[in-house]
Amino acid sequence: MILSGSASQTLAARIAEATGEPLGAAEVEYFPDGELNVEVTESIADRAIVVISTVSNDAHLEALLLQDAARQAGAKEVVTVVPYPGYARQNRKYRPGDIVSLRTVARALSPGTDRVITVNPHEADAEEMFEAPATAVDGSHRLAAPLPGDLTDPLFLGTDQQARPLAESVHNSYGTGTVDHLVPPAGSATAADLAPTEAAIDGRDVVFVDDFVATGGTMSTAARAATDAGAERVFATCVHPLLASGAWSKLLRAGVEDMYATDTLERIVSDVSVAPVIADAL
Ligand code: R5P
Numbered sequence: 001m002i003l004s005g006s007a008s009q010t011l012a013a014r015i016a017e018a019t020g021e022p023l024g025a026a027e028v029e030y031f032p033d034g035e036l037n038v039e040v041t042e043s044i045a046d047r048a049i050v051v052i053s054t055v056s057n058d059a060h061l062e063a064l065l066l067q068d069a070a071r072q073a074g075a076k077e078v079v080t081v082v083p084y085p086g087y088a089r090q091n092r093k094y095r096p097g098d099i100v101s102l103r104t105v106a107r108a109l110s111p112g113t114d115r116v117i118t119v120n121p122h123e124a125d126a127e128e129m130f131e132a133p134a135t136a137v138d139g140s141h142r143l144a145a146p147l148p149g150d151l152t153d154p155l156f157l158g159t160d161q162q163a164r165p166l167a168e169s170v171h172n173s174y175g176t177g178t179v180d181h182l183v184p185p186a187g188s189a190t191a192a193d194l195a196p197t198e199a200a201i202d203g204r205d206v207v208f209v210d211d212f213v214a215t216g217g218t219m220s221t222a223a224r225a226a227t228d229a230g231a232e233r234v235f236a237t238c239v240h241p242l243l244a245s246g247a248w249s250k251l252l253r254a255g256v257e258d259m260y261a262t263d264t265l266e267r268i269v270s271d272v273s274v275a276p277v278i279a280d281a282l
Contacts, residue, residue: 001044001075003066005052007059011083011263012051014275019282021049026069028062038065040073048075049282050113053264054086055242060105067112080113080132081278083264084240088212091123103129117281119264119274120166120239122211137281139262139274140166143209143237144173146260146271151205152232157182157196159210159218167209170237174207182222202230212240213261216247220254227255235259239274241267 001024004012016023027039036058048070054060063080070078090101102123109116110131117135118126127134147154154177158164164181171179180199206226213219213236223234234255241261248268251259263270 001042001046001048003040003048003050003070005050005059005062005066007053007055007062007266008051008081008083010266010270011053011273011275011278014263014273015049015051015081015278015282018275018279019049024048024073026066028066036061036065038062038069040066040069042073044070044073044075046075047077047079048073049079049081051081051083053084054082054105054109055084055265056086060086060108063109064112067109071112078113079115079117079282080109081117081282082109083119083262083274083278084212084242085118085121085126088122088126088240089214091126100129102126106130106134117278119262119278120211135281137274137277138169139264139272139277140169140209140239141173142262142272142274142277143239143260144170144175147174147207147235147237148233151177151207153177153204154207155180155196155199155201155204155231156207156209157199157222157226159208159222163210166211166239167207170207170209177207201226203232205233205235206231207235207237208256210236210238212242213238213247213251213259214242215245216243216250220247220250220256223251223254223256233257237261240264241269243267243269 087101106129156167156171158167158181236259
């Protein structure tokens with residue numbers, strides 16, 4: 001039985017469709033004091049699949065409560081699908097005194113589950129941060145599907161070196177074009193100076209690829225640089241469309257013609273479903 005967290009209702013329904021598992025009735029509401037209440041009113045005969053992107057502090061707590069409610073309803077196995085794991089970017093000790101918050105929340109989710117499935121985590125070692133068996137699946141190849149089929153000599157550009165494998169994945173699925181990634185020039189950390197490592201942009205259609213877009217700062221700066229360098233059409237793709245702080249309008253103003261992202265987060269651009277990839281891992 002699939003139990004959907006409030007932040008992942010669309011994806012949960014699609015996973016139910018892809019797997020043939022029924023969607024269970026999980027009610028989530030707030031008490032007047034702001035605390036969460038979760039109820040699973042049906043009994044669960046075998047396994048429960050809790051689907052919840054932990055995109056907010058409340059969603060983290062909701063995930064814990066849903067795991068517990070699933071057990072109480074009789075689940076013999078609990079699988080927690082965390083398509084987008086929150087605190088993804090607090091994956092290092094950047095300053096003295098920092099903690100690796102991603103590890104903290106991964107550990108918190110572990111006792112209540114038999115295994116975890118997540119999608120394209122920002123942190124390469126994310127699976128090891130859980131204390132339950134965890135699998136990271138790759139949904140990036142699915143981002144090619146909604147792209148226009150008539151792109152001119154398309155250049156698939158990872159927004160940095162870490163995003164290059166994602167760009168290669170989208171390129172392989174699209175079937176034509178070339179791949180590169182952006183690097184800041186030596187001595188510069190400013191995104192405004194970003195330039196492709198090798199490829200020429202002039203006269204080509206450019207598809208930017210990243211694991212996620214948060215404020216849109218990285219992608220919009222890159223888009224503007226591509227337009228200035230003579231790109232014909234510019235598209236943005238990412239796995240996790242956080243789209244905080246007016247990011248969507250920032251991208252459009254930077255010349256991005258359209259953006260395609262997956263449904264690990266439910267946003268206006270979440271045209272691509274990772275449900276089939278998750279279903280294969282279940
Ligand atoms: C960085 O390593 C990430 O892959 C993203 O490029 C970045 O965090 C996106 O953030 P923003 O949209 O705020 O620039």
